[in-house]
Amino acid sequence: xxxxxxxxxSSPVNAGPASAAPASGAVVLGLxxxxxxxxxxxxxxxxxxxxxxxxxxxxxxxSLLVCTHFVAGRVAVSLRGLPADLGDPAGAADAxxxxxxxxxxxxxxxxxxxxxxxxxxVPGASAERAAEAAARTDGRAVAFAGVGSLTGEVxxxxxxxxxxxxxxxxxxxxxxxxxxxxxxxxxxxxxxxNGVLTLAVSPAGPGIYVPFxxxxxxxxxxxxx
Amino acid sequence: MSDHHHAxxxxxxxxxxxxxxxxxxxxxxxxxxxxxxxxSVPDTELSPAELSRRSMLRGAGLLGAGxxxxxxxxxxxxxxxxxxxxxxxxxxxxxxxxHHIHTQYSNDGKYRVIDQVRHGNAYGLxxxxxxxxxxxxxxxxxxxxxxxxxxxxxxxxxxTLVFQGLEWNIPAAEHGTxxxxxxxxxxxxxxxxxxxxxxxxxxxxxxxxxxxALAIAGVNFLSDAVKSKRLQDALFLxxxxxxxxxxxxxxxxxxxxxxxxxxxxMEGAPGHQAAGLPEPYGMARARxxxxxxxxxxxxxxxxxxxxxxFGGFDWMTSxxxxxxxxxxxxxxxxxITANSDSHHxxxxxxxxxxxxxxxEQHGKHADPVYSGGPDFTEGDxxxxxxxxxxxxxxxxxxxxxxxxxRAGRVWVDHGGLIAGLDVSLRTAGRGPQRAVPLGxxxxxRRGTPVExxxxxxxxxxxxxxxxxxxxxxVDVIRGSVTGPVDDADAFTTPDTKVARSFEIEKTSGTVxxxxxxxxxxxxxYVRLRGTDGKRSAPGLLxxxxxxxxxxxxxxxxxxxxxxxxxxxxxxxxxxx
Numbered sequence: 001x002x003x004x005x006x007x008x009x010s011s012p013v014n015a016g017p018a019s020a021a022p023a024s025g026a027v028v029l030g031l032x033x034x035x036x037x038x039x040x041x042x043x044x045x046x047x048x049x050x051x052x053x054x055x056x057x058x059x060x061x062x063s064l065l066v067c068t069h070f071v072a073g074r075v076a077v078s079l080r081g082l083p084a085d086l087g088d089p090a091g092a093a094d095a096x097x098x099x100x101x102x103x104x105x106x107x108x109x110x111x112x113x114x115x116x117x118x119x120x121x122v123p124g125a126s127a128e129r130a131a132e133a134a135a136r137t138d139g140r141a142v143a144f145a146g147v148g149s150l151t152g153e154v155x156x157x158x159x160x161x162x163x164x165x166x167x168x169x170x171x172x173x174x175x176x177x178x179x180x181x182x183x184x185x186x187x188x189x190x191x192x193x194n195g196v197l198t199l200a201v202s203p204a205g206p207g208i209y210v211p212f213x214x215x216x217x218x219x220x221x222x223x224x225x
Numbered sequence: 226m227s228d229h230h231h232a233x234x235x236x237x238x239x240x241x242x243x244x245x246x247x248x249x250x251x252x253x254x255x256x257x258x259x260x261x262x263x264x265s266v267p268d269t270e271l272s273p274a275e276l277s278r279r280s281m282l283r284g285a286g287l288l289g290a291g292x293x294x295x296x297x298x299x300x301x302x303x304x305x306x307x308x309x310x311x312x313x314x315x316x317x318x319x320x321x322x323x324h325h326i327h328t329q330y331s332n333d334g335k336y337r338v339i340d341q342v343r344h345g346n347a348y349g350l351x352x353x354x355x356x357x358x359x360x361x362x363x364x365x366x367x368x369x370x371x372x373x374x375x376x377x378x379x380x381x382x383x384x385t386l387v388f389q390g391l392e393w394n395i396p397a398a399e400h401g402t403x404x405x406x407x408x409x410x411x412x413x414x415x416x417x418x419x420x421x422x423x424x425x426x427x428x429x430x431x432x433x434x435x436x437x438a439l440a441i442a443g444v445n446f447l448s449d450a451v452k453s454k455r456l457q458d459a460l461f462l463x464x465x466x467x468x469x470x471x472x473x474x475x476x477x478x479x480x481x482x483x484x485x486x487x488x489x490x491m492e493g494a495p496g497h498q499a500a501g502l503p504e505p506y507g508m509a510r511a512r513x514x515x516x517x518x519x520x521x522x523x524x525x526x527x528x529x530x531x532x533x534x535f536g537g538f539d540w541m542t543s544x545x546x547x548x549x550x551x552x553x554x555x556x557x558x559x560x561i562t563a564n565s566d567s568h569h570x571x572x573x574x575x576x577x578x579x580x581x582x583x584x585e586q587h588g589k590h591a592d593p594v595y596s597g598g599p600d601f602t603e604g605d606x607x608x609x610x611x612x613x614x615x616x617x618x619x620x621x622x623x624x625x626x627x628x629x630x631r632a633g634r635v636w637v638d639h640g641g642l643i644a645g646l647d648v649s650l651r652t653a654g655r656g657p658q659r660a661v662p663l664g665x666x667x668x669x670r671r672g673t674p675v676e677x678x679x680x681x682x683x684x685x686x687x688x689x690x691x692x693x694x695x696x697x698x699v700d701v702i703r704g705s706v707t708g709p710v711d712d713a714d715a716f717t718t719p720d721t722k723v724a725r726s727f728e729i730e731k732t733s734g735t736v737x738x739x740x741x742x743x744x745x746x747x748x749x750y751v752r753l754r755g756t757d758g759k760r761s762a763p764g765l766l767x768x769x770x771x772x773x774x775x776x777x778x779x780x781x782x783x784x785x786x787x788x789x790x791x792x793x794x795x796x797x798x799x800x801x
Contacts, residue, residue: 036521037520037521038518038520070519070520070521070523070525073431073432073433073521073522074521075520075521171529171530171533171777172530172762172765172776172777173763200529202533202777202779202780203777203779204779204780204781204782205779205782210780212518212529212532213518214511214516214517214518214780217516217517217518218510218511218514218516218517
């Protein structure tokens with residue numbers, strides 16, 4: 001385990017909406033539920049984000065960063081910037097006990113601080129590696145500051161100023177025009193790249209970009225008749 | 226090993242049962258190697274020319290390792306004789322075909338075999354391969370049940386050769402076409418192959434070393450089936466290789482090196498070319514249905530661009546200096562094709578004739594029926610309608626098509642961009658001229674002037690979208706052959722680039738182009754690419770590598786008819 005826990009009672013992160021870099025020492029939870037696809041992992045991530053951060057948590061949402069990580073042929077999840085009380089032993093125990101609820105139908109392993117709870121079906125190594133990846137700002141973000149505002153079509157400037165996304169990378173090269181628009185398809189998944197939370201986008205017509213990642217990619221032999 | 230050379234229609238390095246590519250040397254059939262590369266022949270027994278060639282190989286660090294694995298630096302006897310021989314003068318039949326077609330025997334298919342064959346024939350195909358998906362139901366029922374339909378189609382549509390194949394779920398990787406020469410055992414061997422080596426049937430889809438080894442074992446199974454004469458012939462080509470990033474470079478090298486005469490290439494362009502057409506007259510997805518992103522089984526080194534198409538072509542092929550070129554620069558023959566992957570044709574009025582449960586029960590979907598109106602939520606064309614793989618064959622039969630593909634006498638086009646292409650690489654100096662066709666390896670004395678001669682028959686009749694395409698530019702792409710690489714996951718090569726571009730002014734008739742390679746000094750290869758010039762962008766590896774390459778296709782807004790390309794396979798020039 002390489003995770004660091006903050007001193008009990010300290011603020012977990014101090015990142016505002018426009019700055020994605022989590023403070024060092026943030027509480028990080030790693031979770032492996034044997035997800036094979038990003039879609040499964042996204043679903044799991046959403047359930048856990050809701051569990052540790054109820055919808056009425058208000059401003060605290062701004063500091064929560066939920067990512068996916070490819071680990072050992074599976075997709076694991078990390079939650080970073082958790083409420084401080086999860087960093088103390090009682091909070092950790094609470095989070096881990098949530099495994100029981102979740103684990104009823106989903107065998108999983110959770111890593112939090114120096115504790116790992118795993119199951120026979122899911123050893124803890126991948127959960128630990130997910131947490132480690134998150135701690136070194138690696139991964140693909142599912143929930144991040146400002147994600148709620150990235151729906152429909154959004155000016156590219158607002159993507160950069162109004163969310164944790166700090167950079168855009170255009171596939172095939174080039175820079176978006178200042179007045180360009182992002183057609184979000186309500187599915188925005190930036191990734192850490194050299195410490196910058198970066199959204200890969202593709203041109204989709206004059207002045208229009210779409211996120212590289214498609215919400216519902218074509219499965220490998222789609223039965224679409 | 227001594228007699229198999231002449232017993233069946235191609236010479237090849239001996240099949241072997243292990244995965245590691247470069248371990249032969251002592252174990253291989255000496256008859257496969259030129260004396261210069263065969264270390265069992267001492268220097269003193271070599272002719273001066275052979276000795277000189279061995280010196281070159283030794284100096285380049287190419288002697289020994291890798292030479293037996295179907296490397297061009299090892300060829301003369303190993304490749305078909307005419308390819309390295311003295312005088313290619315044309316005389317090939319160029320047969321258009323498609324090796325990736327689905328029917329009602331695919332879980333996601335719809336059409337009868339005869340529906341696909343009648344359309345392919347009408348759209349000008351000389352050969353087709355029926356490739357239904359490997360799965361438990363297909364392995365149990367479909368692989369046998371489809372055969373009488375294929376046999377009947379061969380009888381009733383005489384102008385088109387119809388192969389039986391299947392779309393293999395390559396363990397740990399993407400899909401691939403596996404197809405065989407018709408014969409007594411075609412069904413038995415395909416069935417045994419599918420039951421033993423299909424990733425879905427064998428639950429071997431995850432990217433694990435064990436599953437990667439199973440894929441190699443599958444390739445070796447096919448090789449052994451040909452060697453033991455259970456089959457007259459078999460070929461394997463990787464389909465939509467970049468779609469999901471799960472064909473790692475080392476896997477592609479592994480399949481090829483296991484049996485270079487069986488694993489011969491990949492789709493340069495995937496099917497589903499209509500899938501990027503915008504609504505309301507298209508499914509508004511991505512050209513080729515290339516709309517995925519990296520997953521847990523993806524090779525982490527691939528850039529995000531690799532998940533999209535460029536001018537309709539797969540990133541491995543469309544990137545000058547990219548993965549395909551990295552294999553060619555190693556001296557590894559590896560050929561590209563273009564196919565329809567036809568499941569459901571855009572604008573067609575057919576639908577399945579019964580609920581989908583019919584498939585599990587009967588091993589096929591019920592025959593299609595009239596749906597009442599056109600369906601614009603699909604992204605495929607009929608075989609031959611848009612994508613064609615042209616094979617230079619020495620006859621109109623199954624063996625000749627397979628031999629032509631194996632030899633790399635193949636070029637591909639979209640939308641009928643050109644009507645015909647003939648390419649030869651030839652010596653230009655005094656003395657008897659030597660020449661080889663596409664896929665060929667021209668061996669000539671060091672210092673001999675060498676040139677590429679290209680004859681293009683421009684499109685003269687409308688394509689199936691009812692216009693006569695206009696060829697705007699032809700690029701010659703050239704690279705050095707530097708021998709096997711240490712990193713089996715390499716997917717770039719530094720020395721390949723567009724060496725010359727020809728703007729095409731003529732609008733009808735025939736265009737002839739000549740590109741001088743200069744005096745032959747180092748092993749090298751050349752290949753061709755042409756375009757209607759409507760969409761281009763600097764290549765992904767830089768403007769100095771490819772100033773006007775294909776542009777990344779736009780999601781939900783790609784009209785495939787407004788962005789046409791052709792690609793040829795390579796030819797090698799090798800100093801003796």
